[in-house]
Amino acid sequence: MSSIPSLVPRDRFAALDRCTYLNQASLGLIPVPTIDAMDTFLRETAQFGNLYLSDDQEAAILDSVRSAGAEVLGTSSGAVGVVGGASEGLGQVTSVLDPEHGTIVLVGSDFPSVTYPWLAAAERRGISLRFIDDRADRDLTQDLVEAIDPTTDVVAFSVVQYATGTRVDARRVAERAHEAGARVVVDATQLAGAGVIDTTGWGADALVTSGYKWLSAHGGVALLALAPDLVHRLPCLVGWKGTHHPFVFDPLTLRLADDARRFELSTMSYATSIGLESGSSASTSTRGVWRRTSSIGSPSWDGARSGR
Numbered sequence: 001m002s003s004i005p006s007l008v009p010r011d012r013f014a015a016l017d018r019c020t021y022l023n024q025a026s027l028g029l030i031p032v033p034t035i036d037a038m039d040t041f042l043r044e045t046a047q048f049g050n051l052y053l054s055d056d057q058e059a060a061i062l063d064s065v066r067s068a069g070a071e072v073l074g075t076s077s078g079a080v081g082v083v084g085g086a087s088e089g090l091g092q093v094t095s096v097l098d099p100e101h102g103t104i105v106l107v108g109s110d111f112p113s114v115t116y117p118w119l120a121a122a123e124r125r126g127i128s129l130r131f132i133d134d135r136a137d138r139d140l141t142q143d144l145v146e147a148i149d150p151t152t153d154v155v156a157f158s159v160v161q162y163a164t165g166t167r168v169d170a171r172r173v174a175e176r177a178h179e180a181g182a183r184v185v186v187d188a189t190q191l192a193g194a195g196v197i198d199t200t201g202w203g204a205d206a207l208v209t210s211g212y213k214w215l216s217a218h219g220g221v222a223l224l225a226l227a228p229d230l231v232h233r234l235p236c237l238v239g240w241k242g243t244h245h246p247f248v249f250d251p252l253t254l255r256l257a258d259d260a261r262r263f264e265l266s267t268m269s270y271a272t273s274i275g276l277e278s279g280s281s282a283s284t285s286t287r288g289v290w291r292r293t294s295s296i297g298s299p300s301w302d303g304a305r306s307g308r
C-alpha cells in the first residue's frame, strides 16, 4: 500500500512517534507550536498573576483570538465571540432565536449538542421538531432543503456530520431557509481547521465551532459567529466579561459590548484560547485534509461511528 504524505510535519505531534492517529475528529492531537504558545503564556504571564497582566491587557487578551477565529470562520472579528465550548455557543444561539412556535428542522443523528438545546426549547415552548435522516443512499442537503416549508423557524445542523462525515451544502440550505423566513444555525466543529468555512458567504445566521478537533487546540474553547442582525441581541446568559468595559464593575447597569463579545461570560482559560489562536493560524496549512479525505471516495459508514 502506498503511503499518503503527511500534510503537516509529524514531529509536531508527540503521539505520532508511536502510532497513526485517526481520531482527530474526536479528541484532536495538539501540535508542539500550540503547546509552546500555551506554555509560554502560562510561564511568562499567567504565573505572575496581575504583575504582568493589567486589567486593560486582560480585557483585550482575546482580541487576537477573535481576529484569528474570524479568518477561519470567514466573517468579521466583531461577529465572533470566544466561548467555553461549542455546546455553550449552541445553547446561547438557541435562546437568542427563541421561537415561540413553528418547526425546527434537525438531523436525527447529529451531534447531541446541536439537537439538545432544541429538545429543551420544545419542552418550554410550543415548537415542534422535525428530524431528517442522514442516509448513505440520500443527499442530506437536498433532504434538508425539501424539509423547509413556511412553518420552519430554524434549521440547525452540522455542516460535516460527526457520525458519517456527510457534508452539507450550508449555502443551499441557507438560501432555501431564508426564502421561507427561517434561520440557519451551523455547527462547523468537524470542518473548522480541515476545510474552508464561509459564514458570511453561506448566509449562516449563527455558526459555532469547538476548538479541540481539527483546530488542534485544547478543550474548553470554541468560537461563536453571528450574523449582523443577531450580534446585538440580548444573550440569555450574561457575565461580567461580556460588558462594554469589563473592568468597570457596575452591578446596577447592564451595558453589554456592542458586538459578539457580549456572548463571552467570564474568566475563561486564556491559555487554551491562546492555543486556539495558534491552531487557527496553522489551520490554513492543513485545510487540504478535507479535500484529501473526501477524494478517497464514499466508504460504507456502517459500524464506523466514533465515540463522538
Ligand SMILES: Cc1ncc(COP(=O)(O)O)c(C=O)c1O
Binding pocket: 025, 026, 084, 085, 086, 087, 088, 111, 113, 114, 158, 162, 187, 189, 190, 210, 211, 220, 221, 222, 308
Ligand atoms: C459536531 C460537534 N459539535 C460539538 C461537539 C462538542 O463540542 P464541545 O465539547 O466544545 O461542546 C462535537 C464533539 O464531538 C461535535 O462533533
